[in-house]
Amino acid sequence: xxxxxxxxxxxxxxxxxxxxxxxxxxxxxxxxxxxxxxxxxxxxxxxxxxxxxxxxxxxxxxxxxxxxxxxxxxxxxxxxxxxxxxxxxxxxxxxxxxxxxxxxxxxxxxxxxxxxxxxxxxxxxxxxxxxxxxxxxxxxxxxxxxxxxxxxxxxxxxxxxxxxxxxxxxxxxxxxxxxxxxxxxxxxxxxxxxxxxxxxxxxxxxxxxxxxxxxxxxxxxxxxxxxxxxxxxxxxxxxxxxxxxxxxxxxxxxxxxxxxxxxxxxxxxxxxxxxxxxxxxxxxxxxxxxxxxxxxxxxxxxxxxxxxxxxxxxxxxxxxxxxxxxxxxxxxxxxxxxxxxxxxxxxxxxxxxxxxxxxxxxxxxxxxxxxxxxxxxxxxxxxxxxxxxxxxxxxxxxxxx
Numbered sequence: 001x002x003x004x005x006x007x008x009x010x011x012x013x014x015x016x017x018x019x020x021x022x023x024x025x026x027x028x029x030x031x032x033x034x035x036x037x038x039x040x041x042x043x044x045x046x047x048x049x050x051x052x053x054x055x056x057x058x059x060x061x062x063x064x065x066x067x068x069x070x071x072x073x074x075x076x077x078x079x080x081x082x083x084x085x086x087x088x089x090x091x092x093x094x095x096x097x098x099x100x101x102x103x104x105x106x107x108x109x110x111x112x113x114x115x116x117x118x119x120x121x122x123x124x125x126x127x128x129x130x131x132x133x134x135x136x137x138x139x140x141x142x143x144x145x146x147x148x149x150x151x152x153x154x155x156x157x158x159x160x161x162x163x164x165x166x167x168x169x170x171x172x173x174x175x176x177x178x179x180x181x182x183x184x185x186x187x188x189x190x191x192x193x194x195x196x197x198x199x200x201x202x203x204x205x206x207x208x209x210x211x212x213x214x215x216x217x218x219x220x221x222x223x224x225x226x227x228x229x230x231x232x233x234x235x236x237x238x239x240x241x242x243x244x245x246x247x248x249x250x251x252x253x254x255x256x257x258x259x260x261x262x263x264x265x266x267x268x269x270x271x272x273x274x275x276x277x278x279x280x281x282x283x284x285x286x287x288x289x290x291x292x293x294x295x296x297x298x299x300x301x302x303x304x305x306x307x308x309x310x311x312x313x314x315x316x317x318x319x320x321x322x323x324x325x326x327x328x329x330x331x332x333x334x335x336x337x338x339x340x341x342x343x344x345x346x347x348x349x350x351x352x353x354x355x356x357x358x359x360x361x362x363x364x365x366x367x368x369x370x371x372x373x374x375x376x377x378x379x380x381x382x383x384x385x386x387x388x389x390x391x392x393x394x395x396x397x398x399x400x401x
Contacts, residue, residue, distance in 0.1 A: 012099055013062060016069040017044075019093055027076045031154035034147045035075040035082065039135065044068040046131035053181030056123055063106030063124040066090070068131060071111060079155045087111040120178060130182035133175050138186055141193050162208065165201040172197055236359050243366045250373040254306035257380050261299035268292060283398035287391045294387020298380045305376035309369045 024037045047068045051061045067090065074085025090111060094104045106124050113125030120126045136144060149164055159167060172194045177183045272288055333341050348354045 012094070012097065012103065013065040013069070015097060016066040016090075016093070020069045020073065023073050023076075023089075029076050032075060032151060033154075034144065034151040035072040037072075040069050040072045043071065043128075043131045043135045046134050047127055050130050050134070050179055050181050051127050053185075054127075054179050056127060059103075060106065060123040060127070063103060064110050064127040064131070066094070066103075067107050067110035067124065067128050070107075071114060071128070071132070079157075083111060083114045087115070119176075126178035130177050130179050130186070133177065134182060134186045137172060137175055137190055137193060139189065142196070162204060165197070165204055169194070169197045169201050232356070236363075239363055240366075243363065243370060246370055247366075247373065250370065250377055251306050254302045254373075254377055254380070257302035257377075257384060258299060258306065261295045261302065261384065265292060265295050265299070268295075284395065286398060287395040290394055291387055291391040294383050294390065298384035298387065301376045301380035301383065305373045305380060309372065 020037060020040055044065055047064045048061070051064060056064075070090040070093065071083060071086050073089045074087070075082035077085045077089075087108065090107055091104060094107060106122070109122040110124040110128045113120035113122070113129045114132060120129050136148075145168060149159070152159065172190065175190055177187050177190070268288055268291060272284075333344075336344070348358055
């Protein structure tokens with residue numbers, strides 16, 4: 001077996017390592033977070049592992065080792081043609097170091113294996129290509145991927161998440177290992193990564209489709225997908241309970257006003273008709289009339305407040321789709337036949353938009369009814385207070401002045 005770390009066997013390998021270190025120090029580009037000196041060192045180790053595993057001759061190992069150290073240099077000069085620039089730099093370096101034409105040709109062949117779409121035919125090219133692939137698509141594939149993506153974005157080659165996932169999947173599909181050692185050790189891992197990446201891409205597309213579908217959904221269709229059902233139930237239960245309690249309070253206050261006004265009006269009518277009291281005491285006529293008028297008006301508004309209000313939104317409506325939109329209040333479905341009502345309710349329970357839309361619309365119309373109740377009730381109390389005050393004031397004036 002051959003060893004790339006043995007300076008006697010591979011005299012130019014150490015010089016290539018020193019040159020690569022000096023190059024990255026002098027041409028530091030913080031945007032290069034993937035094609036780095038560290039990555040070159042990892043590829044160099046893999047070259048040694050693959051070469052030793054295949055019993056490759058020392059001269060081919062030396063060429064592959066030199067190419068491994070120098071294959072990343074060109075990305076500093078041109079990111080789009082990084083390996084091609086690396087080949088130019090490597091040949092220039094070896095020429096300055098007076099390397100043999102045979103070694104220069106082998107390094108050239110090795111680096112050309114990274115460029116050409118053709119199958120690498122030389123041993124040094126096959127070793128280097130397998131080492132580069134094993135480093136990028138080996139055990140650290142999913143950890144190195146974000147670094148490569150970040151580097152590409154920093155270099156102006158930004159890819160959206162969907163395109164990046166597909167790009168990585170296509171990269172895995174294009175990978176081929178050429179040496180027997182790489183096929184045995186790294187090819188099975190490549191298959192696992194391919195399956196995992198395919199699952200990730202499909203999962204991402206499925207998620208995107210769901211999000212796109214959510215964007216297309218209307219109004220309350222999103223509720224069934226996004227919110228916990230218990231939260232929705234609590235909201236509607238609390239809202240209905242509050243509306244019903246407010247309605248009961250309004251009816252109770254209206255009954256109080258109805259009772260008070262009815263009693264007082266009855267008493268006053270009885271009093272003024274008793275033994276011609278209006279003839280004997282005419283000064284009480286003005287406050288009596290004021291109270292009778294205001295009391296009757298207050299009583300009327302109190303009755304209007306307490307009077308049942310039944311909405312009938314589906315009356316004279318024959319469109320089934322419109323009928324389905326208002327089914328939760330009895331006044332809206334009593335005109336339907338039983339089979340029509342069952343069909344409509346079945347559609348409501350199967351459609352989130354209809355279900356929550358019906359509940360919301362029912363709450364809205366309950367609120368409309370409550371608004372009328374409290375406006376009538378407010379008028380009833382205001383008129384009663386004003387009439388009662390005016391009656392007392394006029395009675396005092398008539399009595400003392």
